[in-house]
Amino acid sequence: MTGARLKHYGWGREGEGMSAEERAFVLGRYHAKFGAGEFDTVTVPGLEELSLREPRVVPPASLTPFCTTERYDRAAHTYGKSYPDYVRAMLGDYDCAPDVVAYPRNESEISAVMDWAGSVGASLTPFGGGSTVCGGVEPQADGIKHKAAVTLDLRNLSNVVEVDPVSRAALIDAGTYGPSLENQLKPHRLTLRHFPQSFEYSTLGGWIATRSGGHFASLYTHIDDFVESLRVVTPVGVVETRRLPGSGAGPSPDRMFIGSEGILGVISRAWMRLQQRPKFRAGASVRFPTFFDAARAVRAVAQAGLYPSNCRILDPQEAFNTGASDGSSAIMVLAFESGDHPLDAWFKRALECCADHRGTPEPAEAGDAHLEGAAGIWRNAFIRMPYAREFLTPVAIINDTFETAITWDRFETFHDQVKAATERAILQATGVKGEVTCRFTHVYPDGPAPYFSFHARGRHGALLAQWKAIKDAASDALIAAGGTITHHHAVGRDHRPWYDRQRPQLFAAALRAAKRELDPRGMLNPGVLIDP
Numbered sequence: 366m367t368g369a370r371l372k373h374y375g376w377g378r379e380g381e382g383m384s385a386e387e388r389a390f391v392l393g394r395y396h397a398k399f400g401a402g403e404f405d406t407v408t409v410p411g412l413e414e415l416s417l418r419e420p421r422v423v424p425p426a427s428l429t430p431f432c433t434t435e436r437y438d439r440a441a442h443t444y445g446k447s448y449p450d451y452v453r454a455m456l457g458d459y460d461c462a463p464d465v466v467a468y469p470r471n472e473s474e475i476s477a478v479m480d481w482a483g484s485v486g487a488s489l490t491p492f493g494g495g496s497t498v499c500g501g502v503e504p505q506a507d508g509i510k511h512k513a514a515v516t517l518d519l520r521n522l523s524n525v526v527e528v529d530p531v532s533r534a535a536l537i538d539a540g541t542y543g544p545s546l547e548n549q550l551k552p553h554r555l556t557l558r559h560f561p562q563s564f565e566y567s568t569l570g571g572w573i574a575t576r577s578g579g580h581f582a583s584l585y586t587h588i589d590d591f592v593e594s595l596r597v598v599t600p601v602g603v604v605e606t607r608r609l610p611g612s613g614a615g616p617s618p619d620r621m622f623i624g625s626e627g628i629l630g631v632i633s634r635a636w637m638r639l640q641q642r643p644k645f646r647a648g649a650s651v652r653f654p655t656f657f658d659a660a661r662a663v664r665a666v667a668q669a670g671l672y673p674s675n676c677r678i679l680d681p682q683e684a685f686n687t688g689a690s691d692g693s694s695a696i697m698v699l700a701f702e703s704g705d706h707p708l709d710a711w712f713k714r715a716l717e718c719c720a721d722h723r724g725t726p727e728p729a730e731a732g733d734a735h736l737e738g739a740a741g742i743w744r745n746a747f748i749r750m751p752y753a754r755e756f757l758t759p760v761a762i763i764n765d766t767f768e769t770a771i772t773w774d775r776f777e778t779f780h781d782q783v784k785a786a787t788e789r790a791i792l793q794a795t796g797v798k799g800e801v802t803c804r805f806t807h808v809y810p811d812g813p814a815p816y817f818s819f820h821a822r823g824r825h826g827a828l829l830a831q832w833k834a835i836k837d838a839a840s841d842a843l844i845a846a847g848g849t850i851t852h853h854h855a856v857g858r859d860h861r862p863w864y865d866r867q868r869p870q871l872f873a874a875a876l877r878a879a880k881r882e883l884d885p886r887g888m889l890n891p892g893v894l895i896d897p
């Protein structure tokens with residue numbers, strides 16, 4: 366990585382953030398929701414004001430070239446990017462800071478850190494970009510089972526190592542951040558085209574470890590679909606899977622590590638399936654009178670086998686919040702792309718599906734039609750929004766998201782139940798009416814992945830409890846109504862109670878057995894996904 370260092374509190378690098386106009390726009394939307402009065406503001410402590418405990422362990426001389434106990438490194442690896450992470454950081458609570466941060470440069474250094482951490486009874490937390498929103502990178506040391514906490518940041522493993530243009534695949538180091546990955550593929554005229562909203566500040570290894578959801582709204586929804594083979598460093602040795610386009614040889618070893626959230630080993634590199642860079646595009650913003658009209662159109666498009674790269678819908682309130690509409694209509698952002706052929710026939714057919722459900726396309730300007738109008742405004746807001754939380758938390762705004770998936774036959778009831786339960790919980794927890802909005806991130810022929818955002822006016826001193834009451838109610842509702850606790854944000858520690866209810870018990874036992882085999886000391890990410 367180049368440029369200024371990453372913030373220890375907030376999104377992106379030091380010196381980055383929203384412009385004054387963007388902040389005013391976002392705060393204006395909240396003033397409109399919650400009243401025009403001044404928000405009660407808390408000052409976030411600076412790095413030098415934080416009190417961190419003395420490191421409980423220090424690395425041996427052989428590891429010091431790539432390990433540190435510096436204040437900045439420990440503070441910047443204490444939290445991920447969830448709402449409670451921001452609150453605790455704002456309150457100066459750095460009790461769980463790691464004792465040591467390691468920046469290995471190759472697999473043997475990963476193994477050396479594992480061996481040392483194991484020998485001193487420390488836990489080991491794999492760390493990519495730290496953009497987890499479910500408590501995936503918080504260091505663990507209870508003083509009994511784990512006497513100290515070591516974080517293993519993979520940023521120095523950051524190369525596209527080899528490109529196979531014939532099979533259209535590349536071997537890529539796990540610590541490679543999104544922009545660097547794409548920049549290194551560009552000269553080969555290839556692309557991974559996996560663009561989670563966190564693309565700039567997350568890594569290939571993190572995407573694979575969490576089964577992240579990216580650019581493609583249909584067909585290639587999760588990173589899983591691009592993984593051809595993996596190398597994983599475990600405390601008992603290295604696992605390497607065979608490069609194959611597909612295989613029916615038993616359960617897939619790749620699948621065991623994809624989504625393992627750092628509890629079975631450290632993904633060090635992967636062969637990834639690539640795409641041609643798109644040359645042909647077709648797209649539009651389509652307006653619908655209601656969100657459910659838009660959802661029915663999405664179902665028709667998904668079931669027609671058209672596989673748009675983008676088919677995201679925003680409910681009217683979500684469209685209003687991002688500035689993409691005046692709040693009177695739902696919006697579909699529809700796009701097709703190909704490196705090989707024109708897409709007019711697919712696009713035309715998708716618009717027919719939309720018209721069948723009262724959808725009206727916005728007239729497109731010349732050029733990148735899919736980035737014009739409401740779609741373009743939404744896309745810009747999508748990229749800039751991550752910077753908002755660092756100034757919304759200090760004014761006691763609770764803004765968070767949760768995402769799930771559900772089959773089409775249950776979607777409309779599911780949506781209404783989850784939304785109502787979340788709205789009720791906001792009112793109960795804060796005493797003030799809040800707002801819950803919904804969009805789709807990904808779509809399948811058998812159902813959508815709805816993504817809910819909620820906005821509440823919290824109170825300093827009670828923010829964590831208020832957030833938890835709302836999050837618990839929303840999670841309870843979506844599990845009770847048959848959804849998944851996460852479609853792509855992963856389980857971490859925050860989603861454990863609901864994942865435990867959703868996951869078959871015998872599967873949990875099998876996962877525990879796999880962990881015991883690969884991580885006999887139980888040092889890797891304790892508490893994530895399963896208890897030992």
Ligand SMILES: Cc1cc2nc3c(=O)[nH]c(=O)nc-3n(C[C@H](O)[C@H](O)[C@H](O)COP(=O)(O)OP(=O)(O)OC[C@H]3O[C@@H](n4cnc5c(N)ncnc54)[C@H](O)[C@@H]3O)c2cc1C
Nearest residue numbers: 493494495496497501561562563568570571577578627632
């Ligand atoms: C603003 C914002 C937007 C987001 N948008 C999206 C989105 O569009 N789609 C989406 O899917 N997610 C999204 N997320 C969530 C997050 O970005 C993803 O989970 C991402 O995949 C995490 O990657 P990372 O490199 O930051 O991993 P980290 O946050 O560092 O780690 C995540 C988990 O993976 C483990 N891990 C990391 N690297 C490795 C490795 N090499 N080997 C083994 N385990 C490892 C960690 O221990 C941890 O449990 C978003 C988060 C934020 C803050």
